[in-house]
Amino acid sequence: MAVTDNRPYFFDQTPDTLAALLADWGMPRFRAAQVMDWVYQKGVANPQAMVNLSKQDRVMLVERMVFLRGAVLQHQLATDGTQKLLVDWSLTEDDLHADDKPRGGEASGTSLNVLQDTTLGSSKTQTECVMIPATSSDSGKLRKTACVSSQIGCAVGCKFCASGMGGLDGNLSPGQIVQQVWQLAQLPKVGRISNVVFMGMGEPLTNFRAVTHAAKAMTADWGLGISVRKVTISTVGVPNMMKRLAEQDLGVTLAISLHAPNDAVRKQIIPWAEFVTIDQLIEAGRYYFEKTGREVTLEYILLSGVNDQPEHARELAEVSRKLRSNINLIRYNEVDGLPFGRPLNEAVYVFQQILRDAGRVVHLRASRGRDIAAACGQLRHEQAQA
Ligand code: SF4
Numbered sequence: 001m002a003v004t005d006n007r008p009y010f011f012d013q014t015p016d017t018l019a020a021l022l023a024d025w026g027m028p029r030f031r032a033a034q035v036m037d038w039v040y041q042k043g044v045a046n047p048q049a050m051v052n053l054s055k056q057d058r059v060m061l062v063e064r065m066v067f068l069r070g071a072v073l074q075h076q077l078a079t080d081g082t083q084k085l086l087v088d089w090s091l092t093e094d095d096l097h098a099d100d101k102p103r104g105g106e107a108s109g110t111s112l113n114v115l116q117d118t119t120l121g122s123s124k125t126q127t128e129c130v131m132i133p134a135t136s137s138d139s140g141k142l143r144k145t146a147c148v149s150s151q152i153g154c155a156v157g158c159k160f161c162a163s164g165m166g167g168l169d170g171n172l173s174p175g176q177i178v179q180q181v182w183q184l185a186q187l188p189k190v191g192r193i194s195n196v197v198f199m200g201m202g203e204p205l206t207n208f209r210a211v212t213h214a215a216k217a218m219t220a221d222w223g224l225g226i227s228v229r230k231v232t233i234s235t236v237g238v239p240n241m242m243k244r245l246a247e248q249d250l251g252v253t254l255a256i257s258l259h260a261p262n263d264a265v266r267k268q269i270i271p272w273a274e275f276v277t278i279d280q281l282i283e284a285g286r287y288y289f290e291k292t293g294r295e296v297t298l299e300y301i302l303l304s305g306v307n308d309q310p311e312h313a314r315e316l317a318e319v320s321r322k323l324r325s326n327i328n329l330i331r332y333n334e335v336d337g338l339p340f341g342r343p344l345n346e347a348v349y350v351f352q353q354i355l356r357d358a359g360r361v362v363h364l365r366a367s368r369g370r371d372i373a374a375a376c377g378q379l380r381h382e383q384a385q386a
Contacts, residue, residue: 010039010067011175011182015222025064027057036222039067043186068183069176071096073126075187081133083187089152089176090125124169127152127201129180131190134366145195148180150211151202156236158259159269160303160332160340163201172202174213181224195230199255199299204233205241215250228252234299237276239284246291254288255297255328256281260307261315269306278319285323296323301330302348304341313351317358326361 008021019032034052038044045068047053047061061067071091076084127149134143149163151171157164180200185193196218198204204211215231217223228251235242236257245254258278260266266273285296298320302308320327329352332342343351348364355362 005066007064007066009069009173009175010035010045010065011069011179011217012173013175014217021065025060027060031057033222035061039182040223040225043182045182068093069179072183081189083131083184083190085129085180085183085187086126087129087180087183088122088126089172090122123166125152127172127176127180129184129200131184131187131193141194143194144190144192145197146181146184146193147197147199148177148214149200149202150177150198150204150207150214154202155206156203157271158236158257159271160301160335160338162335162338168202171207171210174210174217177210177214178217178223181218181226185224193224193226195232196226197232197234197255199232199234203236203238205235205238205245208241208244212245212248212250215252219251232297234297236270236272237281237284239276239280242281242284243287246288249292251292251294253294253297254285254292255299256285257299257301258316258319259299259301259303261312261319265307265312269303282319282322285325289324296325298325298327299330300327301332302343302351303332304343304347306340308343308347308351310350310354313354314358317355317360320355320360326363327355329362329364331364 010018013021015032015036018035019029022031022035023029031053035047035050038050044050047058047065047067050058050061053061069092070087070089071093072085073088073091073096074084074086078084129149130147132145132147134145135141136143149172151168153166153169154161154164155168157167177198181193181196184190196215198211211233215228215233218226219228219231231250232253232255233245234255234257242254242256245252257270258266258281259269260273260278263273263277266278288294288296298316300307300316316327329348331348332340334340334342352362352364
């Protein structure tokens with residue numbers, strides 16, 4: 001089982017730490033660059049297939065290093081091309097195939113490798129990641145966005161979110177975050193990932209070191225080579241950590257999950273709003289802009305009858321004026337067992353128009369992957385109920 005495997009993990013390494021490890025094992029220093037190239041550029045994470053390494057070094061890598069952690073329990077493919085993975089970090093692929101029974105298959109043409117045996121794994125050790133294809137309205141180019149988790153579960157407990165339902169079960173390491181992007185890139189018809197959003201399970205700024213290390217590996221030339229401007233770290237709002245992120249000046253976009261135009265509504269849906277006011281978030285967001293020159297994105301999930309009324313839009317316009325920001329509206333995807341509804345198209349249109357008329361830059365994010373429960377934490381939640 002991976003949880004008891006203390007060998008160094010490839011995706012946690014930088015070129016320097018990998019070179020030091022390989023040197024300790026008697027390999028030449030240039031091996032590190034070769035291994036990095038195999039994994040990140042060629043998409044090969046099996047040392048046996050790294051044919052420009054000596055046989056002896058390949059065997060040593062197999063024995064001494066873990067290249068992929070966890071096991072993919074489910075791979076779902078939505079009709080719009082969105083793909084989603086449910087990964088259990090306490091298992092290995094060998095655990096899945098231990099009894100040699102074929103698992104899953106081509107269920108309904110939209111779901112691949114569906115694990116039929118729900119006795120394997122536990123929601124306490126699982127995370128989700130999603131690849132969302134979309135054509136950019138500005139450039140017309142196809143974007144492939146990886147939405148990654150930074151923690152197992154989440155301590156924030158937003159009332160509308162499946163991820164927060166069971167609390168926090170643990171932090172992911174930098175490598176476990178990077179591996180999600182790498183694995184999504186290996187799926188059929190994906191290839192190079194262009195954008196990354198830290199909007200899966202977890203509050204990224206409470207796993208700060210792992211998240212910032214992962215962002216560096218995603219954007220480094222030796223790593224995934226994703227443009228730093230295409231990486232977005234999204235927070236429900238931890239002002240001191242937002243400032244710390246500003247000081248690191250990674251060049252990433254900061255998104256604040258505002259989801260309400262005033263503290264009273266925010267407290268109804270986000271428990272941490274009891275401790276942090278919108279004014280404090282605005283102040284930290286302004287600091288981020290001053291330090292980095294990067295405009296902040298305000299995320300706003302529209303919940304029918306809760307925060308989607310015209311007066312909420314007018315209030316949001318005023319709040320967003322207080323810092324250099326743009327607004328992302330997201331239509332809620334319903335979660336079984338939660339008392340929130342998806343707003344009607346008409347309400348969304350009116351909401352967006354009020355913001356536009358107020359001169360705000362606002363985007364309505366298209367809902368993707370609705371047929372595969374692509375909302376944050378939904379797949380893990382469903383697995384736990386099975
Ligand atoms: Fe946590 Fe984000 Fe879900 Fe809130 S919406 S509970 S911050 S994962």
